[in-house]
Amino acid sequence: MIITDTHTHLYSEDFDTDRDEMIKRALDANIERFFIPAIDSTYTESMLNLEQSFPENIFLMMGLHPTHVKENYLSELMHVEQMLAKRKFYAVGEIGIDLYWDTSTLDIQIKAFKHQIKLAKQYKLPIVIHCREAFDEIFEVLEQEKSDDFYGIFHCFTGTKEQAERAISFNMKLGIGGVVTFKNGKIDQFINEIGLEHIVLETDSPYLAPKPYRGKRNESMYILKVLEKLSHLYDRSTNEIAEITTRNSKEVFGV
Template structure:
């Protein structure tokens, strides 16, 4: 079985002591397709190094994370654009709007998100969306930017069934991770109503570890726990979940 982790921060400082061992554990367990989202320019070189060390397993996205959109966001966008033009990246992400911590930079976040969505359409690449307390704002921009060239993944989906259907309407797959295994995660109550063709697996490691590891550091091999939850919800075998969600990731990323 081949599993795909469509969103894992393998270059996080939380993996500094055992990064290569952690990645190898994932590969050895069958999670051998790993996609790293970008945060800002400080993380790019580390991402590129990992992709060189694991060329058959690790693929990269480029973009400016909404929580890192500050007064200097135009400089960060310019750096991301230059990297995007290099052709080394398979998606624009993670990008979006985050109003959980504060709304000081909401206007800048909206501008940065729209700009990067437009880049993705220009380059024919998928987007990887970060949305926290901002479904309304995200959907407003997607509605204005929707086209046949807009597609990607709604990362760490935690919305309602109506939100899910709206996201799918913009050619987005739903990135399902550890939250689906939480007792209070809520999305497990309706997830089976969403056809599997719209679902991809993710961990968001080192964050949001699935049950039974909740509260501990997450890592990519734990995406299998998410797959096991989906197998239960959809009444499918684990191998079917692996095959379908991996094919969905291939359809999105093209690799």
């Protein structure tokens, strides 16, 4: 059984004291594939160092996170362009719109999102979407940009069943993480009505730890709790769900 964590910030400062041990804990638990989303240029060096330390297991994305779309966003997008031109990445992400922290930057968030979608199409890469309190705005952009070569993952999906189906209609898999274990997470009420072929597993570590670790630092090994919850909801073995979701991740990332 190979388990894939499709979204984990292993370069985060939260892991500075025990990063290697934390990754080895995950590897010992058959979590062998880690897809690493970008935030902004200040993290690029840490991401490259991480890949150097675990070259068989780490797969990097490149992008500008919507909460980091600020006054300097054009120079940050230039950095994304330069990195994509320089070497191999497995997705453009995480990109999207976040209206939880700041609604005043909506216009430039949309511009940055659209620009990076165009880069993904140029390099024939999937996108990994961050959406927080912005489903309508995200769907409006996806409607404008949709095409046959447009696909990816709706990371940390927290929407309704209707929103899940709409996301899937844009060739998106749903990234399911710790929220599925929360009492008030709501996606556990319908997720088993969504075909497993549309699901990938993620932690978003160090954020959004699943029960019983909620409120603590998340780590990739805790994806086992997500796997157990989905096994219960779908009435399928953890082995089956691990196999299907890893296969789905290969379909998206091409590796």
